[in-house]
Amino acid sequence: MQETRVAVAGTSFPAVRQHLEEMLPGAVVEAVPVELLRSGGCAAEVLVPAMCRIDAAVIDRVDGLRLIHQWGAGLDGVDIEAASRRGVLVANVPAGVGGNAESVAEWCVMAAIAVNRRLPVLQRVLRSGAAWGDPPGRSLHGRTAGIVGLGGIGQALALRLRPFGMRVLGVRRREDAELAGRLGLAWIGGAAQLPELLRQSDCLFLCLPLTEATRRLIDERALALLPAGACVVNAGRGGVVDQAALVRALESGRLGGAALDVFEQEPLDPASPLADRPDVLATPHIAGVTDSSYRGIARRVIENIHRLHDGRPLLDCVNADPAGAQASRDS
Structure with missing residues (x-):
């Protein structure tokens, strides 16, 4: 698999980065503080929100961004319309998937x-x-x-x-x-x-x-x-x-x-x-923060990263084009 750069947007939920590093060998996974992300940006193909509002300004700060992948189900903190206008895919992991x-x-x-x-x-x-x-x-x-x-x-x-x-x-x-x-x-x-x-x-x-x-x-x-x-x-x-x-x-x-x-x-x-x-x-938003849940979510996120590289339709992509159009954009 080609090298992947994944940015975790925010420094909350440190286990997100840990699971991606362990389960996606060869990838560069970086947790970027929200303030730094908004002021200086970063380079990443995949952006994973971690208690960070992903709006148009943030999207524009991430060089090479192709996919915003929620670590879980809720997408109320992601501006899906802004991502779609920029050709960036948005996916999540439904609550019934992976043990969450x-x-x-x-x-x-x-x-x-x-x-x-x-x-x-x-x-x-x-x-x-x-x-x-x-x-x-x-x-x-x-x-x-x-x-x-x-x-x-x-x-x-x-x-x-x-x-x-x-x-x-x-x-x-x-x-x-x-x-x-x-x-x-x-x-x-x-x-x-x-x-x-x-x-x-x-x-x-x-x-x-x-x-x-x-x-x-x-x-x-x-x-x-x-x-x-x-x-x-x-x-x-x-x-x-x-x-x-x-x-x-x-x-x-x-x-x-x-x-x-x-x-x-x-x-x-x-x-x-x-x-x-x-x-x-x-409690500090930890209801779904368990070993089994995070392993299951990580598997789904990694599966979608593989699909992104292969030009295949993503699982649970909320703004996907038809498969042919998505593959064309990914080529």
Whole structure:
């Protein structure tokens, strides 16, 4: 295989570079700080975003760029139209490919247990030397889970919640009785059934991408529909939740807690009211950062690099020309 230059846009998620270096021998893989990328640019055939907005200005700074490949599914941070105008392909790795969905679903289960068992509070009790055996937590057994977004992650999560004895509901773009039966859900409603799902959800799981339709979908009105003491678990995108409304709901005591792996602005400001609340479990966008998930994603990215060199159509390319046109551009 010819030498490939891969630039990881940003210095977050260092395991991305490590996996590419290990699994793509002979390639030059460089992590480029965002500030340097915007001011001085770099030379690379493939650009992998790592918590960096890829807009027209960044694209123009990368000499020889042919492919922007998301390390995962979400492309809300990539200006696909700008890339297309410049003849640059854009591809992603869907959540159901390579083990990412399973890893994120595991995080959701862990997070729901931790929030309901009040893990952040328990850690403070242990460090303070206070009396043991308090505070009591809440069990998942017998409660209702509502999953908003039933793509790869939502489906993997549904299968993992049922053994805990939870009643599981779901909402996606359209009702799907067949999928509900296959996953063992009580029901799967369309978008119009979201208010009903919220009213019944002791644990609300958000597993959907950020689009104009989903931006701040969970706002003050939506949060008010949740039962008293409910928890919110967000492993989708931070912009799906109105964070200010979430803080108000927590401060009022109506919500039992929140588990957040994603935020409206990332990295999260350490001074954010969400950073140190005892009723919030906050993690730094690591729900899908596992050994199995990263190996699976790396295999798909590397497969597309091979396809790029061979002039073959890419897998999961969101702006691909027909195969002949793509091959012509690559020749």
